[in-house]
Amino acid sequence: MEHLNAASAEELEQALLTCLRSPRWSRRVAEHRPYPDLASLLAAADEAAYDLTWADLTEALAEEPLPALPPDTYAAAHTALNAAHAAYEARFGHVFVICLDGLSPSEVLDHTLEAIRSRLTNDPEEERAVTADELRRLARGRLLAALRGAVPQSRCGYRRVGAIDHNEPAPGR
Template sequence: MSQQPSAFPSSRGEEPTLSSDSDAGLPHPARPSHLALPAQTTASPAGPTAVPKPLGPAGAPQQPGLTLFNSATDEDALAALLACCGSVRWAERVAAHRPYPDVGSLLAAADEAGYDLAPADLSEALADEYPAGPHPDAPQGTHVARALDAAHAAYESRFGHSFVLHLDAYAPEEWVDEILTGIRLRLNHEPDQERVVSAEQLRLLARARLRQTVAGPRAATTAPWPGARTAR
């Protein structure tokens, strides 16, 4: 896949996942009835492109990032989606349903593709993830890095892939505690149970990254997380 620069800001961030401590370690309930957007970037979109403003179903202006995503080449759309989730099949399914009338429809398609990941697709996506790390705005120290390194090493030794955790619901200073707590709890899982939990956390991560991807130029000002993935 070529690595041409894209007009889209990227939205790939650190790896998080577990909505709350009470959910940690529980399988997700029953399923309901990566434009060359590399990982997160602080660069501005390439060039002063004139972006049309089509209207959504309710007459609301469509987000510029969604307009770019809808009109991108297949290659660029796949690159942007792979920056959100490393499964090629997931990216191909989401890209195939363009154009999307609104962001909600795009996220629903991403969720549907995430629920349908085959075991090989999930393994591919997890292999492309970086372990969750501290928020860049939170105080850090050598002891924090050592604790995280040891916890991630234990997790990867048991399950063979990076620990992923969606942390958007937590304040920056809470991330390290949530990561360490999540790893401690999930180390008790059997491998099959942990794959179920990891798949749900991966879906939440892909959804959050995709939402940021199509949020428009403002998303480009967001600093990347330490675990931000680079473009393929």
């Protein structure tokens, strides 16, 4: 916490962008320092996430990285995941994200496919709210990981980009 409070605004904003690719969110979290404790930081991060506009969220969605599928995932699973993403993106016009923190690697694929199928039944306004909440949860998990000194990447939901192998990093990352 001391390092976070002592960092320059620019350093902290860049570090926070690894948690959520929203410049507005990272600025807001950085501007509210100093944080006396972890609970205060997490509350500020949540509040800043709740205040993001749909344009801010769309900007963050465009930068979501691809997580890795377990190495033994069948090609058919990749095909099913790509088809589900295509249907989701056609319906909502943006990528699918989901926080997968707390799931074992063996649960990731099934949980993701089930969530996409379930969320396809949402109306667009309802899905915007779910997407915003998932991004907030991702940012919170990544922030906690960064504070623990781990790589600040909460496991996020898959993003379909053509026929990309989901075990490869997203282009430009």
